[in-house]
Amino acid sequence: MKFSVAVLLVLLLSLTGTGALFAADQTMTNGQATVQVDGRNIVFPDAKPYSVSASVYVPVRIVAENMGIPVVWDVNSKSVSIGEGDAVVTFKPENSTSGSKPFLKDNRVYVDLAFIQDKLGAGAVWNKETMMVSITTRSNVLKGVQLYKQSMVKLTGEKVIYVDPYKVDGEPMDGDIIFITHTHGDHFNLNEIQKVAKKDATIVFPFKELDKVTEAGFEKVVGAVPNEEGTVNGISYKAVPAYNTKTSNHPKDREWVGYIIKVNETSYYMAGDTDLIPEMKDIDADVAFLPMGGTYTMAYEEAAKAANLIHPRIVIPYHYADVVGTREDAVKFIDLIEPGIISILMKE
Structure with missing residues (x-):
């Protein structure tokens, strides 16, 4: 199942958790567990979290509604529909507990955390x-992450981070750390750095x-070398290779880089200007920004292969629609992404 931008407005996503069942104390009784959505405690008026066969179950209606997702119960078919539009999930709960399947208990539908x-x-x-x-929803995912022109990204957390500032509007001068991937003018310009950097x-x-x-x-100033890790102002990062295999625009021997930057326990891969390269199989990141403009970097087909190889939780195409590449290419890119990877177009 592929997720379009429209679907993402309905289906809330997260960078935490796994798809496996979650172990729990089988002796847990109603009322012992607390459930939070984005740090807010949920108040359960009647049905409460429940434990069955080492899995934790929660009442789906109140949890989904606290996530901003509508829930409808069909009396005739005795089925539940969650979501709206193309993003609806419909199912019939079991009448008794059976492994990981949703079930009815005291006239309430329960689902396990893997379902969430x-x-x-x-x-x-x-x-x-x-x-x-x-439970973490989209309201907290990519919070403080902004994509601007070309490959310029701003990450705002405990520190303000810019990557490859380009054609900056105004002079915010709020950047604590500025990461530069290479020396081409749409990625490195001293005037642009001065616009965003603190003194x-x-x-x-x-x-x-x-x-x-x-x-x-x-x-x-800190020097970045491919495959070396570092920490700057409390922010950990790793420089990774970025180069062309088919053209000489970004030669490997220049040792230009991409970065994996960790902010608020989330790792962001900023690929820089690169083709699909063997080193990508070793990239481990929650969110991947991949270039797909073609000409100087991967085109959308190759970028999709890179995304499927890296398999981040979220992939965001960039480096298109400002110099080369089109939004139509970005839509085609999303269509090639494998199920299990959330695709987001941050450039509208």
């Missing part, structure tokens, strides 16, 4: 120590050409 993730697109984590179910900002830059920023007067 797999069918509703949310993350659900059971903490046995605190007896808490934590004491740290610049992370390909090591072989570090003089391009040190000679410009930036005092805090």
Whole structure:
């Protein structure tokens, strides 16, 4: 099942949790567990979380509605429909508990945490120590993440991070860390860096050409080498290879890079300008930003292969519609993404 932008507005997604069943104390009784949606405690007026065969079940209606997803019970067919439009999930609950299937108990429909993730697109984590179910929805996913022109991304958390600032509107000068992938003008421009960087900002830059920023007067500069990890201002990152295999636009020997940056326990892969390369099989990231403009980077077909190889939880195409590539290409890209990977177009 592929997720379009329209579907994503309905199906809420998350970067946490797994698709497996979640172990619980089988002796848990109603009322012992707490359920949170995006950090807010859910108040259950009657039906409460329930434990069956080492899995935690929750009343689906109140949980889904707290996630912003409508729920409808069909009396005639005795089925439940969750969602709306093309994103509706419909099922008939069992009359008794049977493994991981939804079931009826005291006239309420219960689902397990795997259902919350797999069918509703949310993350659900059971903490046995605190007896808490934590559900994370789209309102918290990609919070503080902004995609601008070309490959410019801003990550806002404890620190403000920019990657490849380009044609910046205004002069925010709020950036604590500026990551530069390579020295082409649509990724590296001293004036653009000065627009976004605080006076004491740290610049992370390909090591072989570090003089391009040190000679410009930036005092805090860190060299990035492919496959090396580092920490800057409390933010951990890894520089990864980025190069062309079919053209000489981005030669491998220049040692230009992409980055995997960790913010708020979420890892973001900023691929930079690259083709589909063997090193991508080792990329481990929650969110992947992949170039798909063609000409200088992967075209959409190759970018989709890269996404399916890396298999992040979320993939976002970038580096298109500003210089080369079109939004139509981005839509085609989404159609080629394998089930299980959420595709988002952040450029409208």
